[in-house]
Amino acid sequence: MTEDRIGQTVTVAGWVQRRRDHGGIVFVDVRDATGIVQVVLDPTEIPEAHRLRMEFCVSITGEVRARPEGTVNPDLATGRVEIGATGLEVLSPADTLPFMIEDRVEVDERTRLEFRYLDLRRPSMAANVVARSRAIAAMRRVMDRLGFLEVETPTLIVSTPEGARDLLVPSRLRPGTFYALPQSPQLFKQLLMVAGVERYYQVAKCYRDEDFRADRQIEFSQLDLEGSFWGREEVLETLEEIVVEVVRELRGVELERPFLRLTWQEAMDRYGTDKPDTRFGMEIVDLSDVFAETEFRAFSATLDAGGVVRGFNAGGQETSRSRLDGLVERARELGAKGLVWMVVQPDATLRSPVAKFLSDDELAAVVERLDARPGDLLLVAADEWRTAASVLGQLRVELGRPAGHRELAPLFVIDFPTFEPTEDGGWAPSHHPFTAPVDVDQMASDPEHSISWAYDLVLNGAELGSGSVRIHDPEVQAKVFDVLGIEPEEAERRFGWFLRGLRYGTPPHAGFAIGIDRFVSILRDEPNIRQVIPFPKTQTGADPLTGAPSAVADTHLAELGIMLRPGLGADDR
C-alpha cells in the first residue's frame, strides 16, 4: 500500500490498531499480517466511524491518496499515503481487551498465555511466528538441497526407562499398558539407517518430563538428522550449512566457516563449561604451578589433594567491599570452598584479603599470567578441578556476558567423554548409550578417560544441540552396556527390538539434533523460548488458555483401567 496505488479504489481488511477520533474526522490505523495503513473517515458520511474501538475486525473500502502536505508519517512504511474511506463494514467487534496489542506494554505472562491469540497479534510476537516459520523453511531448504528425506517417526512409542522421564499415554485396547511420547526420534532414526534411508531428517516434536527453565519446555521441537556412511566431519559440515542458511535468513548476516572447534577438555579448562560463550574474553587460566610451593594453606592443601588453583581476569569491575563479598558468597552458592579476589592497584600491586599470605613472586606471577592492569578484578578459586571449572565458568558468564546478543559466536565442542561418574561409583553415558567411543579397548579398560565421537553445537553460550557417531557394531554395543553395568538380559529386555536391528548389516552412521526453539529465540534476541513457541506452557506445565492438564471423567479412566489414588488434588472435577 504505497504511492504507486494512489488513485486506486481498494478494500482493506484487518484490525483497528488505533483510532484517533477528532469528531469531524476520524483516523484509524488498520493492521493486517502485512502491515499498517491509515484510513481517514468522515463521520458525516460514515457515522459508524465513531463506534470503532481497538481490535475491531473491519473491512474498509476507499481511495488511496497522497497525504496532505506536512502530514506524512516517516515512521510508517505506508506513511506517505492514506485511504479515504467510502465504506466501512465492522466484520466483528471486540470486547474490552485484557491488554493492549503493543510491544511496549509489559504484561503478566500468565495473562498473555490465557489470551495468547491476542498476544500473538503484538508485532514482536507476530514477527517471532514469522521468524520461526522462515527458520524451519530454511532448514528444509538445506536438507532438501543436500538430498535428505523427511521421514516421520511415531509419537506413541515404547517407554525406554533411560534419560529423562517419559510422558505416558495409557492404552485403551491394552488396559494397564502405556505408550511413551518420544524424548527424541533417536532409535527410530538409527533404524532408518538400517533400513537404507541414508539421509534422514525431520522436524520432530520431543517430550521430556523434567522441570521447566527459560530454555526448556515439556514439549519442544528439534531438527533431527542422520546420515549413513557418515562420520563426524560430514555431520559438522552439514550443521554449518544449516546454521549459516538460517542465520542468513533471520539475521541477514553471513557466518564465517568453518566454525570454531574446541575439545571438551579445552572448553572446560578455558571457559569452565561445555557450552562456552566466546563473545568475550576473560578466559580461565591455570595457576596451579604458580602456587606449587605456596605457604598459603588454602591453596597448598587443595593442590596437595590433587586439586587446582585457577582464575580469570574480570577486567574493570565495581570493587566495593559489598560487591566483592557478594561474589564470594555467590561462589559458595555455586559449590566452591571459597573465592579469592584481587584488585590491581595503580602501582600494579594487588589489594586482596590473602595478599599477606602470598609471596611477592607469587603475586607478580598472578599479575603476569592474568595479564592484569590497574583497575582489573582478578578472581581465583582453589578446588577440585571440576568444581573450580564450573564455579569460575559461571562467574565468568555472570560478570562478562554482553547485554543482548546481537553478535553470534557459533562453535562446536568435540571429543566429549564417553561416560560421567554416577553417585554410586558407576558410569553413565554422557551423551547416550548408542554413542561410539573413539577407542573401544580403552573405553572398556579405562572408562574414565574414554573419549567418544560426541559433539555439541553451541551458540552464544547456549547448547543448541548435540549428536554423535553411533555404534553400528553389536559387539561394541555390548561392551558399552557392560561398562554401564547393564546385563545382556537387561539390555535385551529394554532395547532388544533395537539391538536386533543392528545385526542385519548396519551402515556406519552419525547424526545430530538442533533445538529449534532455542535457535530461533537466540536469533530473535528473546530471553526465553516461550516467546518463539506459539502456545507454550507455564513453569508448572499448565496451559492457561485451555486449562490443560485437566482431570478427566471417571468413565474415561475406567475405560483405560485406571483408578486414581485419593488426595491427588485433581478429583475436584
Added chain:
RNA sequence: GGGGGCGUGGUGAAGUCUGGAGUUCACGCCGGCCUGUCAAGCCGGAGGUCGCGGGUUCAAAUCCCGUCGUCCCCGCCA
C-alpha cells in the same frame, strides 16, 4: 526436592520497609467537545475480595504463619 523475586480497578506501576479512611499516576473502558491526527487533545465518569486462608492489633494492602499462581535459579534434563 530446594533457594529467590513478584501478586494492588481491564493493563502497567507507586504505596508495603516505618500499620492509621482503596489513596495516586499512565493506558484502556463509558459519556461529552473537537476537521489533519499518528501513543491525538481537552472535560467528566464508572470500575477494587490489595491472589486466597488464618493470626497479631483499637486498626492490616502494609507485620507474622500457611497456601495458590507466576517468573528466575540449583537439583533434574541418557
